[in-house]
Amino acid sequence: MSGELIGAWIAVFLTLAIFSYLYKDNAFYKIAEHLFVGISAGYWTSMFFWTQIQPNLFGRLWPSSHYDSESLWYGIYNAMSWINSSVFPAGGIDKGHEMHLIYLIPFALGIMMLLSVFDKLSWFARWGIAYTVGMAAGLRAYGYLNSNVIAQVRNSTLNFSDPDMPVFALIGNSYFNGIVLLIGTIAGLLYFYFSKEQKGAFGKVTRVGIYFLMVSFGASFGFAVMGRISLLIGRFVDLIAYNGTQYHHATSWILVIMVILLGYSAYKNDDPKGNTAE
Amino acid sequence: MRDKQFWIVSGIIIAFLLVYNFIGHPFFLTNRTVMLFAILLFSGTLIYYTRLAKMGEPIFLRDIPGLKAVEEAVGRSTEMGKQVLYVPGIMDMDQVETVAGVIVLGHVAKMTARYETPLNVPVSRSIVMKAGREACRESYLMEGRPDLFQDDMVHYLTDDQFAYAAGVNGIMVREEPAACLYMGKFYAESLILAETGNSIGAIQIAGTASQSQIPFFVTACDYTLIGEEFFAASAYLSQKPELLGGIKGQDVLKAILVGTIIVATILRFLNEMGWISWDVMNFLTIQ
Numbered sequence: 001m002s003g004e005l006i007g008a009w010i011a012v013f014l015t016l017a018i019f020s021y022l023y024k025d026n027a028f029y030k031i032a033e034h035l036f037v038g039i040s041a042g043y044w045t046s047m048f049f050w051t052q053i054q055p056n057l058f059g060r061l062w063p064s065s066h067y068d069s070e071s072l073w074y075g076i077y078n079a080m081s082w083i084n085s086s087v088f089p090a091g092g093i094d095k096g097h098e099m100h101l102i103y104l105i106p107f108a109l110g111i112m113m114l115l116s117v118f119d120k121l122s123w124f125a126r127w128g129i130a131y132t133v134g135m136a137a138g139l140r141a142y143g144y145l146n147s148n149v150i151a152q153v154r155n156s157t158l159n160f161s162d163p164d165m166p167v168f169a170l171i172g173n174s175y176f177n178g179i180v181l182l183i184g185t186i187a188g189l190l191y192f193y194f195s196k197e198q199k200g201a202f203g204k205v206t207r208v209g210i211y212f213l214m215v216s217f218g219a220s221f222g223f224a225v226m227g228r229i230s231l232l233i234g235r236f237v238d239l240i241a242y243n244g245t246q247y248h249h250a251t252s253w254i255l256v257i258m259v260i261l262l263g264y265s266a267y268k269n270d271d272p273k274g275n276t277a278e
Numbered sequence: 279m280r281d282k283q284f285w286i287v288s289g290i291i292i293a294f295l296l297v298y299n300f301i302g303h304p305f306f307l308t309n310r311t312v313m314l315f316a317i318l319l320f321s322g323t324l325i326y327y328t329r330l331a332k333m334g335e336p337i338f339l340r341d342i343p344g345l346k347a348v349e350e351a352v353g354r355s356t357e358m359g360k361q362v363l364y365v366p367g368i369m370d371m372d373q374v375e376t377v378a379g380v381i382v383l384g385h386v387a388k389m390t391a392r393y394e395t396p397l398n399v400p401v402s403r404s405i406v407m408k409a410g411r412e413a414c415r416e417s418y419l420m421e422g423r424p425d426l427f428q429d430d431m432v433h434y435l436t437d438d439q440f441a442y443a444a445g446v447n448g449i450m451v452r453e454e455p456a457a458c459l460y461m462g463k464f465y466a467e468s469l470i471l472a473e474t475g476n477s478i479g480a481i482q483i484a485g486t487a488s489q490s491q492i493p494f495f496v497t498a499c500d501y502t503l504i505g506e507e508f509f510a511a512s513a514y515l516s517q518k519p520e521l522l523g524g525i526k527g528q529d530v531l532k533a534i535l536v537g538t539i540i541v542a543t544i545l546r547f548l549n550e551m552g553w554i555s556w557d558v559m560n561f562l563t564i565q
Contacts, residue, residue: 021447033445033448037438037442038436040437041435048437113408125412129371129405129409129412132370132405136371149316149535153562154563157543186540190532190536192506193529194340195338195525195526196340197340216489217493220489220490224493224494
């Protein structure tokens with residue numbers, strides 16, 4: 001219970017500290033911000049290492065299934081294991097992988113990225129960047145061409161010959177929705193036509209296109225705001241729960257203390273920039 | 279036919295494909311024919327217009343207000359003696375928007391080097407940090423001001439989405455940049471960033487193709503580059519012929535796509551009425 005109690009108090013403090021930004025930038029917000037940034041940076045570094053680099057990279061270079069203490073390759077591994085046995089456990093890494101020496105390439109690219117800490121060798125990092133960008137461009141070109149172009153063309157074609165399709169329906173297929181989709185796609189596409197001035201008849205079509213875009217943005221905005229409100233409600237639910245007797249009224253206590261300290265600092269130092277409570 | 283070399287090579291490729299088809303097209307998945315056509319059409323069009331532009335063909339591009347405003351924003355920061363904050367999104371270099379964001383960063387860095395304006399680029403990915411530094415370093419060198427470049431102007435915060443947003447917010451309220459540029463791939467942090475930038479009175483320009491985040495930028499920023507406008511930014515800012523040619527090529531492809539949609543609708547109608555046997559919907563479906 002004591003661990004849960006401490007966790008509740010910390011959660012309440014950090015939540016209220018972030019909310020205190022609504023008043024102005026202050027020491028509580030700064031504490032929460034720096035904790036958040038610092039801890040998350042460390043957390044993700046650790047996560048990437050233990051969920052990607054150690055099992056997926058080292059685990060494929062020195063798998064336990066191919067362990068041979070006499071070989072030079074595993075001799076190197078044993079030397080590293082002697083330095084750090086938690087990363088390189090004795091007998092090879094058992095993550096269910098076979099040996100794939102092709103992974104020496106990402107390993108080398110990773111080392112090249114690390115070399116950027118030395119000014120004279122920092123150009124090595126460009127290889128890693130070039131590989132990442134080039135690989136992603138090639139890999140995604142096919143997918144985007146399929147989903148964003150060909151599928152869009154296919155789904156924009158109207159079906160005029162279905163006898164069961166209604167003329168108008170709010171949701172689902174109908175002649176009206178099909179025509180709206182067709183006009184919206186064409187007009188939206190032409191809005192992004194850059195090599196012609198948006199004047200005359202063409203300008204009117206592109207204006208229809210921007211109207212379609214704005215309607216879709218408005219709908220997306222409303223949908224996202226509803227999601228954010230539900231997140232806010234979730235935080236309030238937690239704050240209310242942590243105000244119970246089993247948590248010694250954490251929310252009320254921390255809120256009162258924060259308000260007093262912020263009020264006191266505002267009284268002592270009326271700095272318009274808000275750097276008052278340091 | 280202004281580029282004879284292009285047409286000769288295209289003719290050879292088409293002839294090769296016809297011969298390949300005639301001999302029974304071994305190792306070819308016929309249910310992906312449409313993808314072959316699409317790749318050839320897209321590649322060919324882009325290469326053709328890029329070559330035309332390089333050969334000196336004038337390319338007209340209409341004005342995009344958001345892009346004109348980038349230089350104004352940097353100028354405003356210079357006049358106010360404040361820094362320019364550039365946020366290249368929260369994703370890695372394997373996202374096309376992040377790549378576009380880093381390219382635009384290079385152009386913005388040229389402006390800040392020219393005007394001797396401080397530039398602050400917090401990033402959330404290590405590779406983006408390295409790429410951003412390289413882009414800025416090159417820009418400062420090209421402007422003849424390597425002395426103004428510092429590695430720390432592009433600095434890592436954290437990989438975590440909301441921790442990054444909190445960190446950038448902190449920079450905004452403490453450093454009070456005069457201009458905030460958001461160019462890259464964004465998720466739920468977009469409104470947090472744009473609202474904070476708005477609250478400090480900075481001129482804000484956003485560019486992203488993240489459909490769900492564009493509404494927030496439209497609401498809170500002075501200018502927003504929507505989707506394609508953002509990808510065209512690099513060509514606009516650099517005015518390099520090969521990039522302008524690429525934009526022209528993309529425009530032609532858009533016109534072709536509009537025509538294809540209309541023709542496909544007619545062909546579908548004819549097929550479903552039983553007047554033609556060729557099913558365009560089947561052709562457009564990648565198996």
